[in-house]
Amino acid sequence: MADFDHTLLDDIIHSRIRLAIMAVLVAVEQAEFTFLKEKVNATDGNLSVHLKKLDEAGYVSAHKRFVGRKPLSSYRLTARGRRAFELYVERLEELIRT
Amino acid sequence: MEQIDPKQELAFIRKVIQDSRRAAVDNGVDYIVWGVLVSLGMFATIGLELLRVTGTAYLFLWVAVMGGGWVFSLVRHLRERSTERVRTMAGSILNALWLACGIVIMILIFVGGPLQRGSPSPTIAAVLGIGFLVSGVLLDFVYFKVSAACWWAGSAAMFYLESPWARPAHPRLHADMLLFAVMMILCQVVPGIILYRRWRNEVAGD
Numbered sequence: 542m543a544d545f546d547h548t549l550l551d552d553i554i555h556s557r558i559r560l561a562i563m564a565v566l567v568a569v570e571q572a573e574f575t576f577l578k579e580k581v582n583a584t585d586g587n588l589s590v591h592l593k594k595l596d597e598a599g600y601v602s603a604h605k606r607f608v609g610r611k612p613l614s615s616y617r618l619t620a621r622g623r624r625a626f627e628l629y630v631e632r633l634e635e636l637i638r639t
Numbered sequence: 640m641e642q643i644d645p646k647q648e649l650a651f652i653r654k655v656i657q658d659s660r661r662a663a664v665d666n667g668v669d670y671i672v673w674g675v676l677v678s679l680g681m682f683a684t685i686g687l688e689l690l691r692v693t694g695t696a697y698l699f700l701w702v703a704v705m706g707g708g709w710v711f712s713l714v715r716h717l718r719e720r721s722t723e724r725v726r727t728m729a730g731s732i733l734n735a736l737w738l739a740c741g742i743v744i745m746i747l748i749f750v751g752g753p754l755q756r757g758s759p760s761p762t763i764a765a766v767l768g769i770g771f772l773v774s775g776v777l778l779d780f781v782y783f784k785v786s787a788a789c790w791w792a793g794s795a796a797m798f799y800l801e802s803p804w805a806r807p808a809h810p811r812l813h814a815d816m817l818l819f820a821v822m823m824i825l826c827q828v829v830p831g832i833i834l835y836r837r838w839r840n841e842v843a844g845d
Binding site for chain 2: 557560561564565567568569570571572573575576580608630633634636637
């Protein structure tokens with residue numbers, strides 16, 4: 542375990558659920574809400590709150606559409622979100638090296 | 640100050656990325672359907688040749704075979720797109736790759752073949768080799784990589800079988816077409832079935 546200044550890491554990403562959401566979206570081009578829910582293992586409400594936070598930070602973008610009468614929300618990582626995630630991983634790797 | 644284990648964090652990130660990628664593998668249905676359709680078309684063409692059928696029968700046969708395949712793929716693609724839960728870059732590249740290969744093959748069958756008065760199967764086999772190698776790499780599927788090598792070896796053999804140096808087994812039997820039809824089953828339908836089984840196992844394991 543390493544002690545470090547938490548301000549070195551991006552606060553938006555530095556939460557287990559948001560980190561997992563970002564990691565899923567890095568791996569795929571676009572993912573639906575139910576897919577994220579399964580992968581992240583979160584409740585609907587909890588996932589919505591975290592997705593909203595990532596959306597507000599400009600890290601993910603949401604796309605809503607209807608299949609029949611059913612509304613479906615898909616999410617993808619924005620260029621800003623991808624850069625932030627890469628930087629976050631770089632910081633973690635730096636911590637391991639030091 | 641906060642305590643975290645960066646190694647654990649990175650391991651967590653890697654695991655999530657790996658799990659998400661696994662969820663988006665190709666299910667192999669297109670390979671099976673196209674493989675069966677084209678091999679049936681090839682066997683039918685050989686049959687028509689042996690029965691000394693001439694005229695537009697071949698054109699109608701291949702319009703039906705290729706048209707059927709395109710309609711199937713289009714309907715499946717549109718249906719999956721409206722219900723897909725996840726889309727990957729690898730999936731988009733695969734779609735573009737096979738669309739490009741399909742267009743080249745259509746040109747070879749309906750334009751190159753009739754104009755050049757030769758069999759397009761050796762060139763089509765070479766194009767399939769490209770499609771299978773790239774798909775094999777993107778899907779991390781060794782059977783497709785082996786298929787690619789077989790399609791290229793088959794292409795060389797088909798060029799030879801169509802050349803003036805090959806001795807025909809039968810004056811009306813196009814040996815290159817027979818080889819192509821058999822290869823369609825062994826190098827496309829069979830790996831397609833293996834890919835389908837892998838997809839089913841992965842979906843069940845999710």
